[in-house]
Amino acid sequence: MSVITAYARARAVAAGVAQPIATVRHVHLAERPLVFVPLTLAGEANAPLAAMIGTDAEKPTLLTVPQPRNRDLRFAFAARLADIVVPYVDSFSHEVEPLRDTVCAVDAPQLIVPNPMGIEFTRLLGRSTRFRRTDGPYAVAPGVPLLGRWLTYFAERAEHPGSCALLALTDALSLHWATGQSALEDTNLAALMAWIDPPAESSGAQAAREAENPKVWPPAGPATDPEFDNQVLAPLIRAYDTSAPDSPARQRALDELEQALASQLEPTWHLMWRGIAHLRSLPPGVSVAGRWAADRRAFTDFHRYVSEGGAPQPRRDGAVAAAYRLNLLERARTTYEAERAFDDPLVMATHRLTGEAFQGTVVSVDRERRVPNEKGNLVTRPLVTVHTKDPVRLPAGAKVAAATRRSQTGLIVSVETVPDGTLVTLELSGGMGRAKVPPPGSVPALDEQLCYSGVLPENIPSPALPPVEETPWTHGGPPQPYEPSDEDAAEVWE
Amino acid sequence: MTVDTASRHSTMSGPARFDPAAEAERATQAILADFTSAHYRGVVVDSPPGAGKSTLVVRAAAEIAATGEPLMIVAQTNEQVDDLVDRLARRLAQNMPSARIGRLSRAGYTAPDRIANLPNVTVDSDLTALGEPTITIATAAKWAHVKDRTWRWAIVDEAYQMRSDSLLAIASRFERALFVGDPGQLDPFSTVDSDRWRGLTWDPMQSAVAVLLRNNPDLPVHRLPVSWRLPHTAERIIADAFYPHTGFRSGTGPGERGLRLGTASGGSTAPIDAVLNEAAASGWGLLELPARYTVRTDSEAAAAVAAVARRLIERRAVARSADQEQPITPQRIAIGAAHRDQVAAIRTALGNLPVAVDTANRLQGREYDVTVVLHPLSGRRDASAFHLESGRLCVLASRHRQACVVVARAGIREVLDTHPPTGPVHLSEPVKFPDGWVANQTVMAHLEAHRVRVR
Amino acid sequence: MQNDTDARLRRIRGSARPTRHNARTIAALTGNPGCSRRTIVDTAGVDKEKLARHIGFPSRFGQSEFAITRTNAFQTLLRADDYAELTRLLREVFPEAPEQIQYLDLEATDNTDAQDQRYARDQALISQAIAGNTGATLFDHPLLSLNVAGQNVYLEPELLVFQYGGSAYVVQVRSFAVIDGQANGENVGQAALQAAGYVLALRQTLGNPDAAPPEVLLICPKDFSNVPTITRLDIRWQLIAVEYQLDRLTHIDTLLDALPPHLNLDLGLDASGNPTRPATELIDALRHLPARYFPECLSNCDLAFFCRHEATGHTAALGRSVREELGGIETIAEVLGFAEGTVAPPEEWDEAAALLRGAAWLYAESVAAAAYSGESAALGPSRDSREPERGVS
Numbered sequence A: 001m002s003v004i005t006a007y008a009r010a011r012a013v014a015a016g017v018a019q020p021i022a023t024v025r026h027v028h029l030a031e032r033p034l035v036f037v038p039l040t041l042a043g044e045a046n047a048p049l050a051a052m053i054g055t056d057a058e059k060p061t062l063l064t065v066p067q068p069r070n071r072d073l074r075f076a077f078a079a080r081l082a083d084i085v086v087p088y089v090d091s092f093s094h095e096v097e098p099l100r101d102t103v104c105a106v107d108a109p110q111l112i113v114p115n116p117m118g119i120e121f122t123r124l125l126g127r128s129t130r131f132r133r134t135d136g137p138y139a140v141a142p143g144v145p146l147l148g149r150w151l152t153y154f155a156e157r158a159e160h161p162g163s164c165a166l167l168a169l170t171d172a173l174s175l176h177w178a179t180g181q182s183a184l185e186d187t188n189l190a191a192l193m194a195w196i197d198p199p200a201e202s203s204g205a206q207a208a209r210e211a212e213n214p215k216v217w218p219p220a221g222p223a224t225d226p227e228f229d230n231q232v233l234a235p236l237i238r239a240y241d242t243s244a245p246d247s248p249a250r251q252r253a254l255d256e257l258e259q260a261l262a263s264q265l266e267p268t269w270h271l272m273w274r275g276i277a278h279l280r281s282l283p284p285g286v287s288v289a290g291r292w293a294a295d296r297r298a299f300t301d302f303h304r305y306v307s308e309g310g311a312p313q314p315r316r317d318g319a320v321a322a323a324y325r326l327n328l329l330e331r332a333r334t335t336y337e338a339e340r341a342f343d344d345p346l347v348m349a350t351h352r353l354t355g356e357a358f359q360g361t362v363v364s365v366d367r368e369r370r371v372p373n374e375k376g377n378l379v380t381r382p383l384v385t386v387h388t389k390d391p392v393r394l395p396a397g398a399k400v401a402a403a404t405r406r407s408q409t410g411l412i413v414s415v416e417t418v419p420d421g422t423l424v425t426l427e428l429s430g431g432m433g434r435a436k437v438p439p440p441g442s443v444p445a446l447d448e449q450l451c452y453s454g455v456l457p458e459n460i461p462s463p464a465l466p467p468v469e470e471t472p473w474t475h476g477g478p479p480q481p482y483e484p485s486d487e488d489a490a491e492v493w494e
Numbered sequence B: 001m002t003v004d005t006a007s008r009h010s011t012m013s014g015p016a017r018f019d020p021a022a023e024a025e026r027a028t029q030a031i032l033a034d035f036t037s038a039h040y041r042g043v044v045v046d047s048p049p050g051a052g053k054s055t056l057v058v059r060a061a062a063e064i065a066a067t068g069e070p071l072m073i074v075a076q077t078n079e080q081v082d083d084l085v086d087r088l089a090r091r092l093a094q095n096m097p098s099a100r101i102g103r104l105s106r107a108g109y110t111a112p113d114r115i116a117n118l119p120n121v122t123v124d125s126d127l128t129a130l131g132e133p134t135i136t137i138a139t140a141a142k143w144a145h146v147k148d149r150t151w152r153w154a155i156v157d158e159a160y161q162m163r164s165d166s167l168l169a170i171a172s173r174f175e176r177a178l179f180v181g182d183p184g185q186l187d188p189f190s191t192v193d194s195d196r197w198r199g200l201t202w203d204p205m206q207s208a209v210a211v212l213l214r215n216n217p218d219l220p221v222h223r224l225p226v227s228w229r230l231p232h233t234a235e236r237i238i239a240d241a242f243y244p245h246t247g248f249r250s251g252t253g254p255g256e257r258g259l260r261l262g263t264a265s266g267g268s269t270a271p272i273d274a275v276l277n278e279a280a281a282s283g284w285g286l287l288e289l290p291a292r293y294t295v296r297t298d299s300e301a302a303a304a305v306a307a308v309a310r311r312l313i314e315r316r317a318v319a320r321s322a323d324q325e326q327p328i329t330p331q332r333i334a335i336g337a338a339h340r341d342q343v344a345a346i347r348t349a350l351g352n353l354p355v356a357v358d359t360a361n362r363l364q365g366r367e368y369d370v371t372v373v374l375h376p377l378s379g380r381r382d383a384s385a386f387h388l389e390s391g392r393l394c395v396l397a398s399r400h401r402q403a404c405v406v407v408a409r410a411g412i413r414e415v416l417d418t419h420p421p422t423g424p425v426h427l428s429e430p431v432k433f434p435d436g437w438v439a440n441q442t443v444m445a446h447l448e449a450h451r452v453r454v455r
Numbered sequence C: 001m002q003n004d005t006d007a008r009l010r011r012i013r014g015s016a017r018p019t020r021h022n023a024r025t026i027a028a029l030t031g032n033p034g035c036s037r038r039t040i041v042d043t044a045g046v047d048k049e050k051l052a053r054h055i056g057f058p059s060r061f062g063q064s065e066f067a068i069t070r071t072n073a074f075q076t077l078l079r080a081d082d083y084a085e086l087t088r089l090l091r092e093v094f095p096e097a098p099e100q101i102q103y104l105d106l107e108a109t110d111n112t113d114a115q116d117q118r119y120a121r122d123q124a125l126i127s128q129a130i131a132g133n134t135g136a137t138l139f140d141h142p143l144l145s146l147n148v149a150g151q152n153v154y155l156e157p158e159l160l161v162f163q164y165g166g167s168a169y170v171v172q173v174r175s176f177a178v179i180d181g182q183a184n185g186e187n188v189g190q191a192a193l194q195a196a197g198y199v200l201a202l203r204q205t206l207g208n209p210d211a212a213p214p215e216v217l218l219i220c221p222k223d224f225s226n227v228p229t230i231t232r233l234d235i236r237w238q239l240i241a242v243e244y245q246l247d248r249l250t251h252i253d254t255l256l257d258a259l260p261p262h263l264n265l266d267l268g269l270d271a272s273g274n275p276t277r278p279a280t281e282l283i284d285a286l287r288h289l290p291a292r293y294f295p296e297c298l299s300n301c302d303l304a305f306f307c308r309h310e311a312t313g314h315t316a317a318l319g320r321s322v323r324e325e326l327g328g329i330e331t332i333a334e335v336l337g338f339a340e341g342t343v344a345p346p347e348e349w350d351e352a353a354a355l356l357r358g359a360a361w362l363y364a365e366s367v368a369a370a371a372y373s374g375e376s377a378a379l380g381p382s383r384d385s386r387e388p389e390r391g392v393s
């Protein structure tokens, strides 16, 4: 939360409609994302009840589980889900482009769920299916363990700041619009969309209140409305349970269940595509493609791993794996935050307000300045002075870079208060090639408008960790190497 | 307050006459005995503020050095490394002129003057270039890139500030180690907010000591019993608030430390003078500004903080320790705050008075005669976990040798009243105790007795 | 004094029977401790759910029958075959405990007892077991009492108490899953808070603060199965929080003194338990009780929709961190007025207003700049669209 966002929320209250807090799109949207709206049975750890899924707004597939407590029916659901997810994922593996000494898929799969709880559902469904085996006493359909690996992959990617392999739509929307309600209320997709795109002749506030009524807008899942459970679902499941297999009564129960569940899912399904369309209306930020490239690389690597028969991901990270992952996440985070500000003046505004960035006009340039470096060689280090009216809180010695000249670093030499603002003098390095005299355009020109930011990707070195089998005594010693066991494959899921 | 205080001071009753030097020596002997016995792969030493942690490290290092066996020392920041090099070099020059110290640095590092010219110290970014020094010392980050060598002995300094993943990167470098640090200070943190590893004994977000002890619960844990920094007036309150289970004693008795001030002028500085008088008399002062919700950079509060520091100089404050007196120069005063923008605001308010102003994170491990603290909850309507963190308050309230003056808006107790410590709980994750809420209540209750109200 | 307070609370509640306290309501006392409205309504034993519905702001804390079925099934499974599963779990935590754990279902023994008698019996049984310090005993459904705002109240006996080695441990059974050693932090937090209420009640019931250690034995289903698993939880924080809040409640008379003398929330229930009092009267009465609404109320207080409605236009309704960022300013109108310079701030808001003016200016400038460059973006990529250097190689 920043002052700018808080102010935008206050504006939204007065305006009756959500206010932008981004001027570009910070998430990648795939050409054909796989939209996934799951429902789960209340009270159970991870009992799928139904799902609507597909890449085409007009042609969703509805999957239902008539008795979610039945293990076989759960696996039947997983198998049908696998038949959709696995071919979708595979379809991206064929077209590749060279990348260093290997190749990378030119595009990657993207899963979009309604809210963060949807990500958690995905994670748990991945967890409960990835260890299954396709042979032996508890054999499951061939797609099920693959589904488990992929859902786990998506859920783990979702932890990476800036990754778009699996998006929660409420998160993605809240990154771009501030509503006139609280962040807590924003996790309700219908209410959030009501603020962002209120129906004609209704204010966002009014529409959001209506959207909170589960009778009007069924919850976006995975939890269902308890009243729906008690009044509609429970009798139908009982009817299913008490009817004879293949009887007309059972068929009727099945039909009615499908209808009832479809009625709970359809409003959210349409909302999902409306929300996605809304996001698409924003132009992508400059760095979005770069971050998506990281998703593509991760996908390519994992696809290769899976097709070579890779084992399912372990239940928990070992000491070494945990430390590696933490490092990756921290690096992703610092890069993401810096990039987002560079891409978007409205995000940068937050840093300008706190004095960690400043925008101004170049008032003097010493382009050809050369100074000796540590080794005594002369290097080109131009000086520029920028006049700004922003409140600068960066001290001398701080490193900055400009949004429009990201590969060039400026080192603040001095900060001087003048009657109508502040003069900041910077020593520039990088982005000028090797010539003694910087080529034209490589150094800011007089009168150029620039925004320099001190929020830069932090240089976090990759850790030099021991191999897993040499995990030291301080961290519990070498762990038992993980072997998927029969027990894992047979784990109870009911 | 309803905190059980019955068991807290059991450790302090002890023998009738408390001899701090003897007590500290006894503890040190026991630590060194456990460490050098080689019975344990690790020995942990908890050190309250100013309890002679560095002295212990230097002494343990000298003992190992005397055996001729190679020792590695790990600290967390370059400054900490340089401080240790400085102290160790002087110590070894006296007792073991032949011993050499290798300071392993990152490329491009220039050693500060105080260690650049020491005859028994070699500085280099390459391990082989250091030769075979008796003691090799570097930051944890640098050690992480040393491969294929092990040291028989290691000392890990500021081990509670070290994250467990940094320990993982270097633990294969040593056979056994002494872990020294202050458990009351700020925990290491991560910008990543993930529940993924919670409950694991090797959770990479936990401190190195937490993980070490969870995986090796039988390792001996010692503590240094005497704070040489904190005056007698701070003993009880800091121990109660931040070290409720172990406690510690101040190395100085009642009245041994003091703050002497020149005459007050009255007039506009009256409340400031009054709070300084209170601090001189009791070791603590709370300057309470009228209740008001403010932005973080409350300029009135910043001005008040600066005024307290300025007034100390104007009144020619003198620090007394036993029978020695020393004028308090600006360099002997520090100002602490929670946020960087507050630090900036206070610096502006100070003008060119060369007093150190910094956040709690940066003040860790430092020592001054007098500290002035902008209370983290001042002017706030709501308290977040950040503002309540016990380590933050502990750092701010335990940097001083003579006195500490806290500046705050009235109303902190009300904020605390409405933010009890509840929230998510994670299975198998050890609970840090005391939590910040209790610590804050304890500290406020104490400060209220030393309150001077403005207007 | 105490009698005055009791009488006052009774008057506020009116003719209805008081709602009973249980571990959940005790835990909820810590949910929003700054809210006098909730403190008074709860302490008086007013039925908040009914009240909210009657004034047109029904809460939505419905429970699905699927969840209830699952919880019941899990509870039954634990007690089946003479508590075989529970015995196994407890011996996992206390391997030294005897193989035969004695168990006593205090509810089943005699449910016609008057509460006072039953309480006296349960108290005696547990005290004896502890004093005897022999064997291991499991008490199912013991009745405990706790002092809330000066009154001793009985807590719903929804718990198990395990006596072993002279200590009485609270055992909490929950039906959320522990998957690979982890459970939802909010759920565990709630369980810990409720257990804290029981531990305090146990200590009070036994008249011995050392009899019940500051921990709880939490039993949940493991992974995706129905197989129970047990975890020890340290609840020292939660004990402090609940104890502190209970302590505050002993000063409720100061809150009551500030109210108009005739204020009451009598729902005027008819024979079939339906409220008959005009809703407007109740709303008027509620408005006299100072609230402290935050969005978090939505997940833990029946009156939340009413209070949210009342808080419309206030920064608190947007969340605590939003209000904090806005410098603590109370209303949206002030925020926008200060930000846009249309309202001159009183001196105390000078700094917050300056910050807001800065924010408003930057906001407008950035949106405008983007609109301008949006046009040029349509012409092609910006001057330097190369991927920036990554922070790390």
Ligand code: SF4
Pocket: C032, C035, C036, C037, C038, C291, C292, C293, C294, C297, C298, C301, C302, C303, C304, C305, C307
């Ligand atoms: S909903 Fe209303 S009564 Fe309940 S705690 Fe929140 S403010 Fe108080």
